[in-house]
Amino acid sequence: MKIKTRGRNRLIALLSFIIAAPLLVPPALAQNSDNDKPQTKTVKEINQDANPLPWLYKGSDVPVDKSWTFGELKNGLRYAVKKNGVPPGQVSIRVRVDVGSLMEEEHERGFAHFMEHLTFRGSKYVPDGEAKRVWQRLGATFGSDSNAETTPTQTVYKLDLPNANRESLGESLKIISGMVSTPGMEQASIDAERPVVIAELQERAGPQTKLQDATRELFFAGQRLATRSPIGTIETLNGANENTVQTFHQRWYRPENTVVVIAGDGDPSVFEALVQQHFSNWKAKGVAGTIPDFGKPEETADSSRVVIEPTLPRFISMVTARPWELVDDTIAYNQQILIDLLALQLINRRLEARARAGGSYLQANVNQDDVSRSIDGTFVSIVPLTEDWEAALKDVRGVIADATANAPSQADIAREISEFDSALAIGAESYATEAARKQADDIVNAVDIRETVATPKSLWMFFAQCAIYIRRRGSCPQHENCLKVRQPAHY
Known part of the structure; x- marks a missing residue:
């Protein structure tokens, strides 16, 4: 965890x-x-000279890192982009969704992590398993250059794209936008991915996990974190179906819950344009989730x-x-x-x-x-x-x-x-x-x-x-x- x-x-x-x-x-x-x-001049006054403050710095008098360009789309999605030529030719993309295991209901334990898996299977723009093959063709290795992680408070999709240009970046952002907005959540995909996630749970069921679980239950007694490891339980994972997974996705995978970060060897104005192109049409469905009291x-x-x-x-x-x-x-x-x-x-x-x-x-x-x-x-x-x-x-x-x-x-x-x-x-x-x-x-x-x-x-x-x-x-x-x-x- x-x-x-x-x-x-x-x-x-x-x-x-x-x-x-x-x-x-x-x-x-x-x-x-x-x-x-x-x-x-105080720092707060210096920051106010650049009014309005970027979204990350609102309510703060910490000096703004002006090497970053911050923006927000009309649908509520926020982004930050930056030119950074280390290493040369590479561009790093991060897409963060404000959902983790602490947002899950009791019958949904493990769903945030399960959703992370499902997004890589297939989506609006690519068939099942095709995203990995596209990024391999573009030089990215799955696991090291393209990956994702789920924590108690967030899910983050990561891509470090070598030898990036506007075309490869555009193709990558198109794929990622489809992954988070319209992943494949059909029953067949859920049934195919379930054994993979359960196997991961069972592989982790060793001495270190036993110690982590006991420590978490003691240190966070009375709070959600005490019992909500991102991996979930076999019972809740077996209970996942097309309806429950889609409901969970609609509640949390929304543009206003999402931040896109791009840093790399390229023009920030190009990065901004690509975010606008591939994420501005994303419209949320269903009722938005409310972050619960963590206790x-x-x-x-x-x-x-x-x-x-x-x-x-x-x-x-x-x-x-x-x-x-x-x-x-x-x-x-x-x-x-x-x-x-x-x-x-x-x-x-x-x-x-x-x-x-x-x-x-x-x-x-x-x-x-x-x-x-x-x-x-x-x-x-x-x-x-x-x-x-x-x-x-x-x-x-x-x-x-x-x-x-x-x-x-x-x-x-x-x-x-x-x-x-x-x-x-x-x-x-x-x-x-x-x-x-x-x-x-x-x-x-x-x-x-x-x-x-x-x-x-x-x-x-x-x-x-x-x-x-x-x-x-x-x-x-x-x-x-x-x-x-x-x-x-x-x-």
């Missing part, structure tokens, strides 16, 4: 080689004194669970679960995230030091994630050094308790910020050579977690002043000043 996270994890994902990118400080800014006056964490007497599986290593996982809340993805929100990430990194440093100094665990770490729009959780993971897992648990809890009681030194804080500074500098320099498929995925994930995307340079800029205060004083007493954007000359 793939679980999507938001917020703190989004910042980590932007620069996968560091732990907390936002803390980095541009050298040019780090030399400024506390009395330097920032420019009078809140609940207190339960069953606060722990032991899973016995000899083939898996000994492992302890804990969570402190808080209700997930939709927030505006603002600079202030991200500044609080960076403070959280700094605290987590300082705790993880102490955990690592304790392990090296003779602790009873091999590895331990703390992280904080908002999971599948379900919980805001603080997670602790522990790998005991021996069979005495209770000693390892006691050891880790002692380190965490000490970290909450004894503040880090300024030297510790300065060390972390220095490391982040070097890492974000690399991220800012390498953004122009980042692969198109990665940047397309970033847009899709931002939509899924209901947030925006920001370039490493933007992160560097609007977190710089706050990081300076943290480094020099251990806090940010002049928070209002931290919301101002400085504009270094070399930008």
Whole structure:
């Protein structure tokens, strides 16, 4: 099961080689004194100069990544396109539909994933199995270059098309538009694909899945995520028929629930024209679905669970679960995230030091994630050094308790910020050579977690002043000043 996270994890994902990118400080800014006056315009005011804001940035003062072109069709479908020549000649297409296993009714468990399978069988423009052959002829390999994934909160169709030109892109987008708007949902197709999906379910029924299911049921008790793995159940998959599958499709596969992302070695105006050509005539049928309440964490007497599986290593996982809340993805929100990430990194440093100094665990770490729009959780993971897992648990809890009681030194804080500074500098320099498929995925994930995307340079800029205060004083007493954007000359 793939679980999507938001917020703190989004910042980590932007620069996968560091732990907390936002803390980095541009050298040019780090030399400024506390009395330097920032420019009078705030980021929000700068964004308003480009009124109206792109759909991804509405309600946010995060600087817009202007390398992307955003648009919306009359039928409600949204899109984002960008020229990116890495690698040369390739274009990456992502089509995201706002439906996953958390939107399924009890008798529909597994339907979102089942629908993903059915879309590849055949559709309005191609007969059963022909789409794969077309993309193979165009140089795309099924599984690596063309694929799809279903999570608790979204379904994403992916195509990385090598040696792309207007004709091959047009043919590909035509096929994909037919797949999502009018897939083959006849009973014969359902009966043919059902054994494939059930076989996939049975192949996954191993020790790791047993552990994942038990963890999910415990951590998300009382919520939909506790029992709704995207793969579904044999009972609900066997119960799928032409009527129930079509009803599910009409409820969720709608233009207003769909985002098309194209990034690659081509003209963005051509990308826009092709989206308009192949998706503008899509009209939804039936009654639109309403995203259900995913539930809140609940207190339960069953606060722990032991899973016995000899083939898996000994492992302890804990969570402190808080209700997930939709927030505006603002600079202030991200500044609080960076403070959280700094605290987590300082705790993880102490955990690592304790392990090296003779602790009873091999590895331990703390992280904080908002999971599948379900919980805001603080997670602790522990790998005991021996069979005495209770000693390892006691050891880790002692380190965490000490970290909450004894503040880090300024030297510790300065060390972390220095490391982040070097890492974000690399991220800012390498953004122009980042692969198109990665940047397309970033847009899709931002939509899924209901947030925006920001370039490493933007992160560097609007977190710089706050990081300076943290480094020099251990806090940010002049928070209002931290919301101002400085504009270094070399930008």
